[in-house]
Amino acid sequence: MSNSQLQKRTGWAAFCVMAVLGVPTISLAADHLDAPGLTSPGGDRRLDITDVYAFQSPSHPNNAVLIMNLFPLAGVPTPGSFHPDASYEFKIDNNGDAKEDLTFRITFSPVNASGEQDLLLRCTPASACGFNGAVLARGRTGNTIQVAGGGLIRAGLFDDPFFFDLNAFKHVAGRTFCDGHQTNFFKGLNVMSIVLEVPRDQLGSDHVGVWARTELNGEQIDRMGRPAINTVFIPNASKNSFNAGIPRNDARDFSDFLGNFAGVLLPDVLTVNTASTAGFLNGRRLQDDVIDIELQVITGNPAAGDCVANDSAFTTTFPYLAPPN
Amino acid sequence: MRLRIRLALAAFAVLAPAASLAQSSAIRQFEERVKRDPLDGISSTILADLYLRQARQTGDLGAYEKADGALQHALQLQPGDPGASASKASLLYSEHRFTEALDLASSVYQKDSRFLQALVTVADAQMSLGRYADAEKTYQELSGKNSTPPLLARIAYLEFLKGNTEQAITLMLRATEQRRASDEASEGAAWYELRLGDLYLSAGRFEDANQHYQEALVKATGYDRAMAEAGLGNVLAAQGDLASAIAAYERAVRLHPQPSLLANLGDLYQKGGRLAEAQRQYEAVRLLAASAPLNESVYMRELAVFLSDHDMELPRALDLARRDWAARQDIYGADTLAWALYKNGRVQEAADALQLIKYNTQDAKLYYHAGLIWKAHEDPARARDSLEKALAINPHFSILQADDARKVLDEIKSPLPNSNRLLIGVVLVMVLALGARWAMSRRPLPVL
Numbered sequence: 190m191s192n193s194q195l196q197k198r199t200g201w202a203a204f205c206v207m208a209v210l211g212v213p214t215i216s217l218a219a220d221h222l223d224a225p226g227l228t229s230p231g232g233d234r235r236l237d238i239t240d241v242y243a244f245q246s247p248s249h250p251n252n253a254v255l256i257m258n259l260f261p262l263a264g265v266p267t268p269g270s271f272h273p274d275a276s277y278e279f280k281i282d283n284n285g286d287a288k289e290d291l292t293f294r295i296t297f298s299p300v301n302a303s304g305e306q307d308l309l310l311r312c313t314p315a316s317a318c319g320f321n322g323a324v325l326a327r328g329r330t331g332n333t334i335q336v337a338g339g340g341l342i343r344a345g346l347f348d349d350p351f352f353f354d355l356n357a358f359k360h361v362a363g364r365t366f367c368d369g370h371q372t373n374f375f376k377g378l379n380v381m382s383i384v385l386e387v388p389r390d391q392l393g394s395d396h397v398g399v400w401a402r403t404e405l406n407g408e409q410i411d412r413m414g415r416p417a418i419n420t421v422f423i424p425n426a427s428k429n430s431f432n433a434g435i436p437r438n439d440a441r442d443f444s445d446f447l448g449n450f451a452g453v454l455l456p457d458v459l460t461v462n463t464a465s466t467a468g469f470l471n472g473r474r475l476q477d478d479v480i481d482i483e484l485q486v487i488t489g490n491p492a493a494g495d496c497v498a499n500d501s502a503f504t505t506t507f508p509y510l511a512p513p514n
Numbered sequence: 515m516r517l518r519i520r521l522a523l524a525a526f527a528v529l530a531p532a533a534s535l536a537q538s539s540a541i542r543q544f545e546e547r548v549k550r551d552p553l554d555g556i557s558s559t560i561l562a563d564l565y566l567r568q569a570r571q572t573g574d575l576g577a578y579e580k581a582d583g584a585l586q587h588a589l590q591l592q593p594g595d596p597g598a599s600a601s602k603a604s605l606l607y608s609e610h611r612f613t614e615a616l617d618l619a620s621s622v623y624q625k626d627s628r629f630l631q632a633l634v635t636v637a638d639a640q641m642s643l644g645r646y647a648d649a650e651k652t653y654q655e656l657s658g659k660n661s662t663p664p665l666l667a668r669i670a671y672l673e674f675l676k677g678n679t680e681q682a683i684t685l686m687l688r689a690t691e692q693r694r695a696s697d698e699a700s701e702g703a704a705w706y707e708l709r710l711g712d713l714y715l716s717a718g719r720f721e722d723a724n725q726h727y728q729e730a731l732v733k734a735t736g737y738d739r740a741m742a743e744a745g746l747g748n749v750l751a752a753q754g755d756l757a758s759a760i761a762a763y764e765r766a767v768r769l770h771p772q773p774s775l776l777a778n779l780g781d782l783y784q785k786g787g788r789l790a791e792a793q794r795q796y797e798a799v800r801l802l803a804a805s806a807p808l809n810e811s812v813y814m815r816e817l818a819v820f821l822s823d824h825d826m827e828l829p830r831a832l833d834l835a836r837r838d839w840a841a842r843q844d845i846y847g848a849d850t851l852a853w854a855l856y857k858n859g860r861v862q863e864a865a866d867a868l869q870l871i872k873y874n875t876q877d878a879k880l881y882y883h884a885g886l887i888w889k890a891h892e893d894p895a896r897a898r899d900s901l902e903k904a905l906a907i908n909p910h911f912s913i914l915q916a917d918d919a920r921k922v923l924d925e926i927k928s929p930l931p932n933s934n935r936l937l938i939g940v941v942l943v944m945v946l947a948l949g950a951r952w953a954m955s956r957r958p959l960p961v962l
Contacts, residue, residue: 361555
């Protein structure tokens with residue numbers, strides 16, 4: 190059989206079969222985890238926020254810890270990384286108007302031959318950050334980096350701290366919560382995390398609202414405040430617009446979907462009093478069983494839950510997350 | 515024969531190159547998860563996706579069967595689950611069950627428009643079914659949602675089919691550039707270089723093709739590596755370096771003895787006069803392609819073309835071409851059908867089949883086939899145009915057939931009736947001359 194023709198044909202055939210290979214993000218994204226069956230926002234797991242945490246540091250009570258997890262199923266089957274053209278942001282509202290007063294922006298270089306990326310942390314605007322918008326930290330992924338003005342940052346692969354009976358939630362095989370078959374779907378899985386610890390006073394108030402977002406080419410790809418709001422309440426057809434939305438419009442745009450809970454759960458901002466060591470609904474600590482608490486809020490039944498408990502070994506010191514599996 | 519079978523089986527043993535380490539460990543991890551919790555349908559779907567990915571990257575068709583098993587399990591646990599259904603649609607596509615793939619993927623996407631994977635399968639199936647206008651629309655819809663290198667690459671291929679090779683190259687260059695700047699490790703990166711190499715090769719731009727195949731070789735593992743070696747072999751063959759081309763193809767076949775690679779290696783041996791070795795490769799092609807039902811359905815078209823090219827089992831070639839056409843009505847399906855019909859002496863039907871080719875795809879092979887069919891159809895003008903076109907697109911489009919195209923073209927240019935007349939003329943002159951000599955020799959002695 191003659192060369193170019195056949196080579197090409199088989200090549201393209203392989204490609205089409207590769208429908209997904211070329212599109213690894215599309216393939217596995219179908220199993221996106223913070224919203225079951227979702228396609229990763231923007232079709233890119235690197236931009237897909239799975240969870241956001243905000244809590245007072247157990248070892249340095251004057252510090253606040255902010256964690257953004259991304260890249261569901263990191264390492265399956267390709268290594269996790271951060272998008273070199275994207276910006277990863279923690280938004281802080283310190284006066285309760287659901288509008289950010291300061292932003293911690295983290296950006297990454299392309300992945301080098303050893304699989305590492307350079308990281309830059311900036312804070313804006315200068316007036317709120319007190320650092321004149323300068324670079325607050327610079328270093329490599331996988332390393333703990335000092336932040337100017339006190340604090341630490343680390344980005345890299347970690348154990349996925351989330352615990353939830355996803356199969357029961359999706360009623361796979363007719364399953365329901367606490368039916369005797371409960372399992373933590375996220376046990377043994379990893380995520381890409383950005384862990385930022387800063388002095389609490391740098392946030393401008395003890396009472397702040399926190400959310401994380403990913404942005405690519407000026408477009409917001411994903412955002413998240415409280416756990417599972419999009420997953421649980423927002424119907425499929427509106428999930429993408431929720432991801433593209435901003436908290437100050439949440440009440441206007443999405444209240445209908447949350448009914449009686451709109452007043453409590455919208456805007457989708459993780460509110461935290463950093464002077465308190467309490468957990469969810471005050472901010473969110475790694476060990477908090479947010480699913481149980483949300484189910485209790487939603488059902489009004491104080492015993493509600495998914496019967497799945499945390500099984501990760503968190504630490505009381507930076508970076509708090511368990512090492513990758 | 516026994517030796518041949520052994521050779522083919524040995525080839526088979528390496529048919530499935532190892533998946534990458536990360537891939538294997540992910541597969542192991544999810545196999546264990548499914549085993550530990552048989553009710554974990556979500557992990558079962560993820561496992562199926564991992565198998566599909568493995569099949570695509572290594573060419574291991576057995577992984578499709580494993581994917582099918584995992585998906586059956588997932589869909590049993592969660593009937594109609596859109597994630598599992600989208601993966602099932604993609605599997606059906608891989609098994610060349612294009613209509614079923616299209617139907618299932620469409621229904622998934624209609625139910626939930628976030629399943630872009632399903633929409634990608636819709637587009638791919640439309641392409642395979644020759645529904646190019648529909649595919650173009652689907653691509654437009656995808657572009658609005660997810661303009662990524664894989665999508666650009668698909669649009670590039672459509673442009674190539676439509677005859678816009680330059681535009682295809684431009685798009686593919688952009689896709690490759692974006693891919694280089696992107697993510698998710700280097701897996702898949704070689705694939706883009708290979709497609710660029712193929713596009714340049716089909717345009718007869720051998721230096722450019724060489725550059726991208728070299729690039730692919732650096733990035734590739736397993737299956738893609740074999741394809742990169744084969745691409746380089748094609749470039750070398752086109753440049754007239756037969757020995758190096760054979761060496762490259764021998765490396766390719768060692769990595770991945772796929773039917774098309776074995777066939778090309780056979781052609782190279784044939785061209786080099788190593789006929790016994792050529793026959794061995796051809797025999798292996800037939801054994802491999804027929805060794806499993808899935809192999810035959812996946813390689814149906816390749817086998818039909820191979821048998822037609824080599825004048826082997828021509829009725830079977832036609833049967834395969836017809837079955838292939840029934841499964842997918844794309845440009846190459848029409849071409850394969852026309853070619854097999856022609857080889858079976860059904861010239862009128864072959865000419866009719868040529869009309870099924872919807873675009874002026876700038877692929878020399880298509881024009882070569884058309885040239886031979888038009889010649890047999892006693893339309894020398896069209897035959898000449900087609901063959902000239904083939905050689906203009908790429909003077910070295912095929913290891914064996916480019917030379918044949920030149921030969922046939924020469925015959926058409928100095929048509930047979932004239933040459934016959936010339937021959938008769940020459941013979942007449944010779945007979946007359948001989949007769950004269952004979953007459954002379956028999957000439958009576960001059961009368962003194």
